[in-house]
Amino acid sequence: MASEADSPKRPPRTSVWLEGKPATRPRRTDRGERGERGGLADPTPTPTSASTPAPALTTGEAAKGATPKAGAEQPPLLDRDRITTVSVRLLDAEGSAKFSMRRLAAELGVTAMSLYWYVDTKDDLLELALDAVFGEVRVPELTDETADWRDQLRELAVSYRSLLVRHPWVSPLIGKYLNIGPSSRAFSSAVLAVMGRTGLAPHGRMGAVSAVFQFVYGFGTIEGHFVQRCVEAGLTQDEYHRHAMGSIHEQPDVKRAFENAEELMEARGGETVEEMRERDFTFALDLMIAGIEAMRERG
Amino acid sequence: MASEADSPKRPPRTSVWLEGKPATRPRRTDRGERGERGGLADPTPTPTSASTPAPALTTGEAAKGATPKAGAEQPPLLDRDRITTVSVRLLDAEGSAKFSMRRLAAELGVTAMSLYWYVDTKDDLLELALDAVFGEVRVPELTDETADWRDQLRELAVSYRSLLVRHPWVSPLIGKYLNIGPSSRAFSSAVLAVMGRTGLAPHGRMGAVSAVFQFVYGFGTIEGHFVQRCVEAGLTQDEYHRHAMGSIHEQPDVKRAFENAEELMEARGGETVEEMRERDFTFALDLMIAGIEAMRERG
DNA sequence: ACCTGAACACCGTTCAAGT
DNA sequence: ACCTGAACACCGTTCAAGT
Numbered sequence A, B: 001m002a003s004e005a006d007s008p009k010r011p012p013r014t015s016v017w018l019e020g021k022p023a024t025r026p027r028r029t030d031r032g033e034r035g036e037r038g039g040l041a042d043p044t045p046t047p048t049s050a051s052t053p054a055p056a057l058t059t060g061e062a063a064k065g066a067t068p069k070a071g072a073e074q075p076p077l078l079d080r081d082r083i084t085t086v087s088v089r090l091l092d093a094e095g096s097a098k099f100s101m102r103r104l105a106a107e108l109g110v111t112a113m114s115l116y117w118y119v120d121t122k123d124d125l126l127e128l129a130l131d132a133v134f135g136e137v138r139v140p141e142l143t144d145e146t147a148d149w150r151d152q153l154r155e156l157a158v159s160y161r162s163l164l165v166r167h168p169w170v171s172p173l174i175g176k177y178l179n180i181g182p183s184s185r186a187f188s189s190a191v192l193a194v195m196g197r198t199g200l201a202p203h204g205r206m207g208a209v210s211a212v213f214q215f216v217y218g219f220g221t222i223e224g225h226f227v228q229r230c231v232e233a234g235l236t237q238d239e240y241h242r243h244a245m246g247s248i249h250e251q252p253d254v255k256r257a258f259e260n261a262e263e264l265m266e267a268r269g270g271e272t273v274e275e276m277r278e279r280d281f282t283f284a285l286d287l288m289i290a291g292i293e294a295m296r297e298r299g
Numbered sequence C, D: 001a002c003c004t005g006a007a008c009a010c011c012g013t014t015c016a017a018g019t
Helices: A080-094 A101-108 A112-117 A122-134 A149-166 A170-176 A182-196 A202-233 A237-249 A252-268 A273-298 B080-094 B101-108 B112-117 B122-134 B149-166 B170-176 B182-196 B202-233 B237-250 B252-268 B273-298
Strands: none
Touching: A080 A101, A080 A122, A101 A112, A101 A122, A122 A149, A122 A170, A122 A182, A149 A170, A149 A182, A149 A202, A149 A273, A170 A202, A170 B170, A170 B202, A182 A202, A182 B252, A202 A237, A202 A273, A202 B170, A202 B202, A202 B252, A202 B273, A237 A252, A237 A273, A252 A273, A252 B182, A252 B202, A273 B202, A273 B273, B080 B101, B080 B122, B101 B112, B101 B122, B122 B149, B122 B170, B122 B182, B149 B170, B149 B182, B149 B202, B149 B273, B170 B202, B182 B202, B202 B237, B202 B273, B237 B252, B237 B273, B252 B273
8 A cells, every 4th residue: 555655764674694794705715614604603502601600701712813923814813603603602601781792802802893894783693693593403303204293393392492591692582583594494494394294274383383482482581581590690590489489578568469379389389490390381382282183173 | 508608699689579769758748649559650551652653752751841940849850650651651662772761861851860769770660661561451350250261361362462562672571570560460360360260270270371371472572573673664564574575585595495484374364464463363372272171171 | 805993872870969 | 859960881883094
């Protein structure tokens, strides 16, 4: 209806993957660099770096580029993969609140402005970091025709959840960008493929995908935030939980409102906060699968 | 296990509602003010202010406090409710990226530092804004014993979703804070109450709550971001969708990966982006309810 | 081709001071 | 009791300049 002429702005940037700077530029170096489009930016397992509050991190990478020998034709100090990898490490270690172009540049032993040679904006950089961590998601063997779709769905859900918990900064970005980088797409394709094996009619598949993975997204988001809070406070999850409950009980009116919730917590059983969460997650996933089976019967 | 002595920091602030500045301070004015603890901060329906891109907003409130008559004992320019209400309006109109203490202060006709008389930090302020919008959620009539829990659950889910879409800035905050303000708690209580009427065994209720409302959270988050993008671009949702698809098709490798997804979109049916989303949401909610019924039978 | 320094227009927050 | 001005330590990004 509305003509394009009266649109107040030009159509917006949609994604690094569509309109950003090219991943690599033509360059005259003799080492065959890895950086072709879609390089998954170092899929190291990233062994829960959130658990250590970033010790000697501040001077780690900086040394490498500290002494630029004058004279010889030097290779560039940076490339997109290195920028992306270090971004992920920094985001994991210090959280998104402390992540800045200047902080990242310092970590790379370079000034902030150098980064703009490789990315257009901070948003583009975050989109790259986002796709990089999606490379960590374990995708089930999709060619196996005999496998149970329930197992495959559970595997994807568990893997997605642990991604969100390992990298709490990821969750807001998933909402913000289109998630069309190569690793994000590999994940989405796997989800759709598995859903295709449920026996659900095509018109319901997208709804079922939403049900399962928006649930995992929400669950993992809240869980990740809580875990991060605990790490920052230097408390275990149970300690933090007790601390928060203690604070609540000091406020009589708030306390009353929480008695219901606490009864329910008793009923849930389990010793630790983690155990209870585990139970809830498993139950919810079983509920979804039962729901898919029921909807399948209805056509 | 870990003794409290070696904890590196003092226990952290948990919430405005527990440790922040008191909502009102003792003051010597003769008008009986409303601001006792738990005031719901103006539950005006906020008629989807996201749809108008903030026209004369910049000078709206500022005029009110512009001419402070010297002499007479003046009432304070600010109070918590007014700060909260204007924060919500500003966040709706301009998005969280542009929201700052300085911007808010300007809107209130005051300097940024005045705000710190009423809140400790920007985080506290956002926590207040968050609880204020939770006051918009329609809670079903819980005393009605004859009502179907399915209808009540759907009502809560629909209302929660529309909250997240009307206020896209809310979603990250829900992950960030404990959500123990009065309106947040009213919502949680309602959710638990309805879940109590499903016939689900107590140990499964929390899992079922997670399933349904983390799903809605994820769904509403993504939807809200998309709607916001469209508003900012000055495009309808369909126009934006076509624009993004157009961009994708210019990238041959990306295009291939999307052909699956587009087939599925055809299968979903529906004319507009909104219609398809509506279908998916309804289907997912039906799936959840079917899942609850199935889990109920298993004990 | 790749990187830097200086500058612009912002942030949240503290602190001492005003009325 | 309530509000301000100046200042601190930051931001993302642009632009002209260096090698």
